[in-house]
Amino acid sequence: MANILFSDSDDSDMELLALLSDSDSETDSEADVRRRSRARRIKRVNYMQSLDDAEFTFRFRLSKPxxxxxxxxxxxxxxxxSTRNHGVSPLHQLLLTLRFYALGTMLISVADFVGVSTSTAGxxxxxxxxxxxxxxxxxxAVHQQSAEKFYRIARFPRVLAAIDCTHIRIxxxxxxxxxxxxxxxxxxxxxxxxxxxxxxRFMNVVARWPGSTHDATIFNNSVLRAQCDAGLFGNRWMLGDSAYPNRSYLLTPVLNPVTEAEQRxxxxxxxxxxxxxxxxGVWKRRFPVVALTLRLSLPKAQxxxxxTAVLHNICRNYNLEELSAQVDLPPEDNHFVNINxxxxxxxxxxxxISNYFQ
Structure with missing residues (x-):
């Protein structure tokens, strides 16, 4: 399960500012009329109609369907x-968010995209x-239907999944x-x-540990490790790099291979x-927001x-074509392997190794 926290603390500040901005002589009904009038002047583009399918998918990273x-x-x-987000429709809220995922830019850029304030965009x-x-x-979710496809890659038997960590800048x-x-x-x-x-496709994602945490620590404290210890996935193996502990259910490389079997x-x-x-790589190119620096509070970043991991799986489920990033991404930051x-x-x-790779 993904462990994430959500906070509503920034709402109270905006409510206070809204109260302070109203004139003392203005009645509640006059204030409502003024806000409704301002909302009516915001003309939002119907991107479902104005963009063709290819351009829409490129801009919002998901197809129209x-x-x-x-x-x-x-x-x-x-x-x-209407008094909180100027009557932004659910569709435009979703498109604003997808545009933020596509650009990974400052909030003010996507706020202008649909004509709302930066705080509202946030x-x-x-x-x-x-x-x-x-x-x-x-x-x-974890499933066991990929063993045959994993085997086709390099004839490695009984593979459940591949595991690793990646650093998301914040x-x-x-x-x-x-x-x-x-x-x-x-x-x-x-x-x-x-x-x-x-x-x-992702089968498990844990997004709550600070960047200084060792990969093995994250795994050892995860629900996934408890499930493996309980034998939930039978005789399948996960494959991880040398940052992980070698277990009966998690296989790592031989650090100093000597025999031909170990090399194979x-x-x-x-x-x-x-x-x-x-x-x-596919995830970060489709949603560059996770390849750049997330300038959000921790709960929002999580x-x-x-x-975006959920959306990545949706795209994979529907065989949506892989997309290049719409913005320049930093050079690939090869994950530092801190040997377990x-x-x-x-x-x-x-x-x-003895029975199969000999």
């Missing part, structure tokens, strides 16, 4: 209150991201806890753990495990990470 289907799911969760992105993230259990949360989020590369981040299937094992392991790196120092169980790995 997928946006419509997603909107139906989100409708019970989306609020439309609230919309928070609400829509939280609503999409709430669909996690529907679209992100602004420093605050001076009190900020250094916990500074990773080994020197920037602030959330260290996000994920596993994927052979079709590059490592080659097959690396080729098969590369699916998680490819998954991260919601955006989970929401735990005492590990290598018996299963040794048996596999």
């Amino acid at each position: 997928l946006v419509n289907a997603l909107l139906i799911q989100l409708m019970p969760l989306v609020r439309v209150t 609230r919309i992105i928070r609400d829509i991201s939280s609503a999409i993230a709430s669909l996690y259990d529907e679209y992100i 602004q420093s949360p605050c001076h009190i806890i900020g250094e916990e989020f500074r990773n080994r590369k020197g920037y602030f981040s959330l260290n996000v753990q994920a596993i994927c299937d052979a079709d590059l 094992y490592n080659e097959a392991h690396i080729k098969t495990r590369n699916t998680i790196e490819r998954t991260f 919601a955006v990470i989970i929401a 120092s735990e005492v590990t169980d290598v018996q299963q790995r040794a048996i596999l």
Whole structure:
């Protein structure tokens, strides 16, 4: 399960500002009329009609049919209150949020996109991201149907998933806890753990650990590890790099291969495990917001990470064509592998190498 927190603390400030902006001599009814008049002057483009399918998908990263289907799911969760967000329709709220995911830019840019204030844009992105993230259990789940497809990659048997972590850049949360989020590369981040299937779909995402946290620590404290210990996934293996402990259900490379069998094992392991790196790449190119720096509060940043992971799986489920990023992305930041120092169980790995890769 994804552990994320949502906060409504920024609403109270905007309500106070709205009260202070009203003239003392103005009655409530006059204020309402003035706000309704201002809202009527905002003309929002119907992008469903004005853009062709290809341009729409490029701008919003989802196709028109997928946006419509997603909107139906989100409708019970989306609020439309004219005094709070100038009557922004659920469709425009969703499109504003998708545009933010596509650009990863400052809030003011997407606020101008639909003619709302920066604070309103922030609230919309928070609400829509939280609503999409709430669909996690529907679209992100561990399954055991990918073993044959994994096998086709490099003939590695009985693979359940590939596992790895990726650092999502964030602004420093605050001076009190900020250094916990500074990773080994020197920037602030959330260290996000994920596993994927052979079709590059996420099967589990954990987006709550500071960037300084070791990959093994995240796994050892995860629900996923408890499920593996309980034998929930049978005799399937996950493949991880040397940052993880080698277990009977999680296989890592041989650090210093000596025999030809160990070398063949490592080659097959690396080729098969590369699916998680490819998954991260496809995800970040479609939604550059998670490849750039998330300048949001921690709860909002976590919601955006989970929401875009959900959307990534939706796109994969419907075979939506992979997209290039609409903005320039920083050079690929190869994940620093901090070798795991735990005492590990290598018996299963040794048996596999001896019986299968010999």
